Amino acid sequence: MQNLKYSFLRFMCMCFLLMFIMELEGKETRAVIDLQVLFSPYTDMENGIKGVVNAGGKIDVKIYAETTNTLVYHAYITSTSSAFAGIGTVYNKSALGSGAIYYPNTWNSRDIKTSLGSIERFSYDSSKIHPFPFLRHNINLKIQITEANSVMEICKIPGLGLIDRNGGNYLFHPNHYCYDLRHAADFVTKAWSHFKSPDINKPIDLVLAAHRGVWGFNLGNSYPENSSDAIRETKKYTDVLESDVMLTGDHQLIASHDYSMHRLSNYEGDKYIFEVNKDVYSRLKLRKKNTEVSNYPYLMFGDLIDLVKEVELIFTVDIKDLRARYDRNGNCIANCMYDPKTHGEEAKRKIFASWVEIFRGCIKIAMEKNAVQYVAFKLPYSYDEVRKYISEDTLSQVLYMPVIYPDNKEHLNFIDDWYAKAGKQLAAWQTNYRYIGDRYLVPFERGGKQYQNLLHYVYEKTGLRPGQYPEEAMDPKGVVNRWADWSMKDLRQDIRGDHLLQMTIPYAKIMVMTTDRTDIWDKIIDIYNQISQ
Numbered sequence: 001m002q003n004l005k006y007s008f009l010r011f012m013c014m015c016f017l018l019m020f021i022m023e024l025e026g027k028e029t030r031a032v033i034d035l036q037v038l039f040s041p042y043t044d045m046e047n048g049i050k051g052v053v054n055a056g057g058k059i060d061v062k063i064y065a066e067t068t069n070t071l072v073y074h075a076y077i078t079s080t081s082s083a084f085a086g087i088g089t090v091y092n093k094s095a096l097g098s099g100a101i102y103y104p105n106t107w108n109s110r111d112i113k114t115s116l117g118s119i120e121r122f123s124y125d126s127s128k129i130h131p132f133p134f135l136r137h138n139i140n141l142k143i144q145i146t147e148a149n150s151v152m153e154i155c156k157i158p159g160l161g162l163i164d165r166n167g168g169n170y171l172f173h174p175n176h177y178c179y180d181l182r183h184a185a186d187f188v189t190k191a192w193s194h195f196k197s198p199d200i201n202k203p204i205d206l207v208l209a210a211h212r213g214v215w216g217f218n219l220g221n222s223y224p225e226n227s228s229d230a231i232r233e234t235k236k237y238t239d240v241l242e243s244d245v246m247l248t249g250d251h252q253l254i255a256s257h258d259y260s261m262h263r264l265s266n267y268e269g270d271k272y273i274f275e276v277n278k279d280v281y282s283r284l285k286l287r288k289k290n291t292e293v294s295n296y297p298y299l300m301f302g303d304l305i306d307l308v309k310e311v312e313l314i315f316t317v318d319i320k321d322l323r324a325r326y327d328r329n330g331n332c333i334a335n336c337m338y339d340p341k342t343h344g345e346e347a348k349r350k351i352f353a354s355w356v357e358i359f360r361g362c363i364k365i366a367m368e369k370n371a372v373q374y375v376a377f378k379l380p381y382s383y384d385e386v387r388k389y390i391s392e393d394t395l396s397q398v399l400y401m402p403v404i405y406p407d408n409k410e411h412l413n414f415i416d417d418w419y420a421k422a423g424k425q426l427a428a429w430q431t432n433y434r435y436i437g438d439r440y441l442v443p444f445e446r447g448g449k450q451y452q453n454l455l456h457y458v459y460e461k462t463g464l465r466p467g468q469y470p471e472e473a474m475d476p477k478g479v480v481n482r483w484a485d486w487s488m489k490d491l492r493q494d495i496r497g498d499h500l501l502q503m504t505i506p507y508a509k510i511m512v513m514t515t516d517r518t519d520i521w522d523k524i525i526d527i528y529n530q531i532s533q
Helices: 002-025 112-126 187-195 228-236 301-311 340-368 383-387 411-425 454-462 518-532
Strands: 027-034 048-065 070-077 081-085 090-092 106-108 138-157 161-163 207-211 240-247 253-255 285-287 293-297 314-319 332-334 375-379 399-404 444-446 449-451 512-515
Touching (some): 228 240, 240 340, 383 411, 399 411, 512 518
Antiparallel strands (some): 090 106, 138 161, 444 449
């Protein structure tokens, strides 16, 4: 018995010793940094480490330029810090090898901008490429993180962003493309990182999502909505596209805002888009806003994916599931099998089943095209409801923007649940409201803390942007729904089209604005930036 006890104690000691050795050995990972980002005048140069350090412990972060194996950053902390902190070492360049010949004679190791500028000059002198793309390319890096009797929470490096203790992008789930710091210089990582990092200290920090692309300008004699050139035009205003995707009769995924095809195309039949097959919609041409028929065809979801990769956009997908149609008195007049008022739970199941079919189909196509990293899905369902139908391994490769509808009585629990179960998989929130007195816009208390409104809550709770669809009039007839029914909104009851009033709402200045009028919101951003100067 004594020998057994001794063997167990020896085994435990060996385990603790092995863990200690592993911590001292640290972790090494690779990264790629975009010099244009690092040397941009708008790049935040704050850097340092947050973490818990026990007695006698240390967190140490070193970064090397891989081609020359030259140290370009070094910081460490020896006590617990909840703010970005770090002790830099003053190095003499003679101790850093041949790659450091353009370093200052003495260099503080937290000054990564000076060191990488010197590495770039070294590359310039060594290169046979003329003209050399000075500060206009990427540098491969090697990152070493060592934790001795300590745990690093996060490290912040200018040009790379936030790094977790395993050497990945702190903002993303480890299964997501953008987590790997070898992709840090890729467009998609930079775009989503900005999307997921609102700056409340700026006078305005909106992200614009071009709804259906950029269309309808030039008195309506321009590109049709959801046409290839409307999507290409998006890049002039923003890096973010938002488009609606729905099912056709043969269960293909098509980009369309309306079920009814008369407003959007030269269709002359009496069926809806979910009733027609490829032999019909493949022959149709899209209408411009002025109703003139163009030469642009309908786009399928796969076409959208090809375009966002080509143009370099990120894509928030709005799934248009199957719903019933109602008249102005609320009576169902079409597709009534999807009406919960008359068909109860069966109708709700059918709606959800159509949503899941589109969701799964979109992910499948995006994965087949090696483009799942470009998309985020708007969704009104809980994480548990969604993961019944798609594996967590697949779900974790995608980003989400949960939709909080105005009639959701459990909206705060909905937010807390999503954040607890899939926090790193969130891109932002869709916080829908309509008027100033809306319950989402009034102060409230939760957990002993006061919040100014729902926008404040999601930002404070998750660090992410709230979002809104500022439904602007798209025509003298007003706005249009998925059935192509027109209505004129009363701005006393729906403020979403009042751009300046929206900016008086606390925390609205950091929202994702999904808009048909990127040109107007672009001007709003200019106005607030000019006011702040």
